[in-house]
Amino acid sequence: MAEPKEPQQPPSPPPGPALPAAGPDDVSLLIDDRPVVVRKGTTVLQAAEQAGLLVPHYCYHAGLSIAGNCRMCLVEIEKAPKLQIGCATAAAQGMVVRTQTARVKSTREAIMEFLLINHPLDCPICDQAGECRLQQYEAAYGAGRSRFNEEKVHFPKRYDIGRNVVFDAERCIKCTRCVRFCDEVSKTHELALFDRGDHAIIGTFPGRPLDNPYSGNTVDICPVGALTWKPFRFRARVWFLRDVPSACAGCARGCSVNLATYNNRIHRITPRQNMQVNRFWICDAGRESHAPLSERPRLAGPRALAACKGGPQQEAAWEEALDRAAELLRETAKAHGSGALAGIVSARLSVEDLHLARKALSEAAGIPRLGVPPHVEGEDDHLLIRRDRTPNAKGAALAGPGAPHAGRVKEILEDVAAGRVRALVVVGEDPLGDGLIDAAALGRLDALIVIDWWKSPTAEAAHVALPSCGYGECEGVLVNFEGRAQRMRAALRPWAEAEPTWRILRELGRRFGLAGEYPTASAVFDEVAATVPAFAGLSHRALGGLGAVVKEA
Amino acid sequence: MPYEPLLLRNAGKPGSETIDAYLASGGYQGLRRVLKESTPEKMVEEVKASGLRGRGGAGFATGVKWGFLPKTRDKPRYLCINADESEPGTFKDRLLIEKDPHLVLEGIILSAYAIECRTAFFYIRGEFHQGCRVFQRAVDEAYAKGFLGKNILGSGYDLDLVLYRGAGAYICGEETALLESLEGKRGLPRIKPPFPAIVGLYGCPTIINNVETLANVTLIAERGAAWYATIGRPPKNTGPKLYCLSGHVKRPGVYEAPLGVPLMELIEERAGGLLRPDRPLKAVVPGGSSMRILPASKCDVLMDFDSLVAAGSMLGSAAVIVMDAGTCMVWALLSLARFYAHESCGQCTPCREGTGWFVKILERLEAGQGRPEDVDLLTDVANKVEGNTICPFGEAIAWPVQSYVKTFREEYEEHVRRKGCPLAATATVS
Structure with a gap:
């Protein structure tokens, strides 16, 4: 085989009149x-992107190292005898690049033909259909026909390469994005290219499946249908899905995500690029965070105990249940003083929810103590996952009832057990299920008002249980650990009679004289922006898709 | 005028691989002289002046290649010796390694000195069991006699040499795949630029030279660039060359002659002529399996870099594969295509998919299932592989496909028409 020629001296480009001036x-x-x-250092492919020109590519990914193997981005560069790959060629002063010449087009056509000769062309049963780069590029750059009349190379299909990832080696185009992801991003090194030639295959090492906290990203970056996400396989055709931009509520990182919905269900959650938060990635837990919506029993409508005590919960109309809750709180305060009232409020709730928790519960209803439980699990990892599993701890500290504080919550629950607290309002938390208090101690309360989206053990034990929206059913702002405020968006209609937490709190607050219209989450947020300095100048609109950093003192 | 062998002057003599025999024949005198009297810069100039061009395949000027190293010294520089000789038809480096390892080793030390390298890596084809043993012994002897290690011959120059065995992949003879393999990774060619002279082994400036090239450096150090530059066809094709004759000749083997020896002289005189008198010459691959094939009518050519380019092929590794009239050109290409399909690293699309496609088309042609459009299809697929791959492997298969089909098109069409190989019954190779 011929060795390659060493580089020639770079030709001195004639400064053409069309070239704009460039800084140092x-x-x-x-x-x-x-x-x-x-x-300087920008590649031709990226430069073209900046100019609004797409240079088609498979193996290039902005979050990974350059592999240069798919050859789809070959472009013509003046003075270079061969076509050059745009992904690995640095833009140089005076360079003249052409991406639409006959030579480039015929090469793209050839690459498409090569990529498809051993591809099964099983689009009708492939989950990637509709978002497959082979389909997209064949339509845009391919010849629309093949001259390949041979038996294709056969590989394992429907292979469980990891806990939640299924591999179809026949669809694979060996771009090695997944391999590079595991080497460079998750740093778990499960995948590699094995064998050679047209028998080359992506695989794992014996006894080491693709099983890391970020494995789902390999599915996202797979440009074809080779890697599929088990929970999403055969669930929905992607062209029926509607991506709703939102933020993940799984931990204090608050990754930007898309909630893909169809038929009022979230079918999958994928990362949304946000270089300030999660770059291109999310963790598998976040990807699966919509599962509880369908797995856990929901609170369909408001429920209240039939009698004052003892009987089973019964469905109640919203007004009735809210009246009952207010009445219980009022009676308790009257009998035992307002010191006998307390609340547990979740830092998983939005800024709007927390703001109204403060307005309605502390200010209007006069509940003197609100505790915010921390949720901590494991350690911060090297990539995205935070040990603080509350997505809005910072928001709670800035706009709500205060930062999560285990001691305060413990004190409140001890006072419940000791009978000093006689009425407890729990918003979005489950102290009973979390083992913070036992059922007997909770049973001593004269009033347990629970606002939550599901029939948690605490909600089941409540005197009044009020159904709130689940994740993806309401609007609201989360502030991540770095102080970036981002919007969660409503992707689904609320389940049954569920209402946004802030609206339930507004209604409860009104029963204690809470003024203010608060017609929408956005309006609630506007009040936060007007009253809490950290949020000054922000609004739902101003947060946009990528969020904004709050001003911390 | 009888040609006095230079590269093969010791090979074949009993015990030629030992350091004692090498020293007795005047070995390591060039190294002694250079370390005593010369400087690295002068050594580079000497090699430039000699006109030596790389013997690995591309024929790039060795001194010029060395000159690509960055002037800065903030990183170590490495010399890697490419002894992964795997090109079908090529077996010259193996002979040097097994029969005269110190001629190679002296050239390595000289070249390392010239490029100011302190650690050199000898990447040897894994299947060369005998070569590995012999060369390791030579390295041990050189350390014992002070030609390797610290303060070589009292000069203050240190050099360590590491012998590294490949694991059996043709692609590791491609210089950047060789570097990857040497680093302990899968042997996949790298994207260039950056070139190894700038970013090579372990990210450091690296020169990769072929075994025979380095043996020539020994000759240059011994007798000077001026003498060397008179051998062959000066000014651009200087020095002695090893030619590997194989195929339908009476005496296949490695023969030494100056660059520019007539191809027919190699076949008729050195290799004893064609194997069977009843079968005339049909074609020759002059430079290893990756190079374009020459029909008998074009074999009146001189064996040097520029003459062969003018004739439409390349000197490559100077592996002369001779085919007589009994050779089926579809079968010959199929045999090659199978090799390349097996050895394609699988990294980039055109080569990975194209090599297997060639095999499938050629198998059908040979089996009598060819279609008229297959002949043009072969060429067109080769045209789409050529120039579009990460490494020169793409050309290494595209050039044979293009040239075999173009030169012997009638034979390919006949396979389609007659539904099979007209020569199948008489082919001498199988």
């Missing part, structure tokens, strides 16, 4: 006759 750290070049100025 910039280079200017022409791509398809468009002048582009980019930072």
